[in-house]
Amino acid sequence: MFAAIVKATLPDASEQDEQASWEALEKIAKFDETQNEAFLRFLEGKLDDPSPFVRTEAGFNVALIRCDLGMGQENEDLIPLFVDLLKQEDLFLRKSAMIDMDPVITSSHLGDKLRPLVPVLIEALNEPSTTYQAISYLGEMGALSREAIPAIRMAAERDNDKTIDQASNEAIQEIEGDGQ
Numbered sequence: 001m002f003a004a005i006v007k008a009t010l011p012d013a014s015e016q017d018e019q020a021s022w023e024a025l026e027k028i029a030k031f032d033e034t035q036n037e038a039f040l041r042f043l044e045g046k047l048d049d050p051s052p053f054v055r056t057e058a059g060f061n062v063a064l065i066r067c068d069l070g071m072g073q074e075n076e077d078l079i080p081l082f083v084d085l086l087k088q089e090d091l092f093l094r095k096s097a098m099i100d101m102d103p104v105i106t107s108s109h110l111g112d113k114l115r116p117l118v119p120v121l122i123e124a125l126n127e128p129s130t131t132y133q134a135i136s137y138l139g140e141m142g143a144l145s146r147e148a149i150p151a152i153r154m155a156a157e158r159d160n161d162k163t164i165d166q167a168s169n170e171a172i173q174e175i176e177g178d179g180q
Contacts, residue, residue: 040065047081052093056085060100063107072107079104079116086120091127098124098133105137114141122148125155132167139171146175 043065046058059082063075082104085097105114118141124134125148135152138145149172156168 036065036069040069047078052085052088052090053096055081056093056097056100059085059097060103063101063103067103067107072103073109075104075107076110076113079110079113083116083120086117086124091129094124094127095129098130101137105140112144115144117141118145118148121145122151125151128159131155131159131164135164135167135171139167139174142174142177145171149175 040062043058043062046054047062049055049058059078063072063078066072066074078101082097082101085101086094088094088097101117104110105117118138121134121138124130135155138148138152152168152171156165159165
């Protein structure tokens with residue numbers, strides 16, 4: 001059954017066929033965890049897909065499955081993918097990538113390897129629809145994000161939003177507390 005679904009994602013498949021295939025693959029992987037390794041291999045092949053939307057979904061699912069399989073340390077290779085996706089012009093794509101990189105950011109053992117994400121997360125503070133998530137990630141990264149503190153403060157002042165203000169205060173505490 002898995003092979004038939006994978007065949008449906010061949011390049012000549014329509015966009016609707018590809019979306020249906022992704023949904024079916026996700027359901028299979030969630031329903032039958034024995035398929036996770038096969039699903040992981042398939043998704044890793046999609047990390048170089050020409051479509052940035054396919055790459056961001058593949059990156060998210062690869063990171064999740066690797067964590068489920070106890071292979072979270074291998075998520076380091078996804079960092080350049082998300083750096084690239086967060087630099088794209090398409091706002092919807094950037095927002096999707098911001099959400100989808102959560103399992104990479106929360107892979108605490110990656111530590112200093114997350115450093116390339118700091119500049120793009122600082123830039124994401126300038127987009128109101130990604131400000132909150134960027135602040136949260138920078139806080140989770142701790143002292144590694146020390147250079148982001150002025151930008152986090154500016155975002156909180158600019159947005160004049162209680163949720164952003166609270167997230168900013170928490171992130172700054174995490175960043176400053178992590179380095180002491």
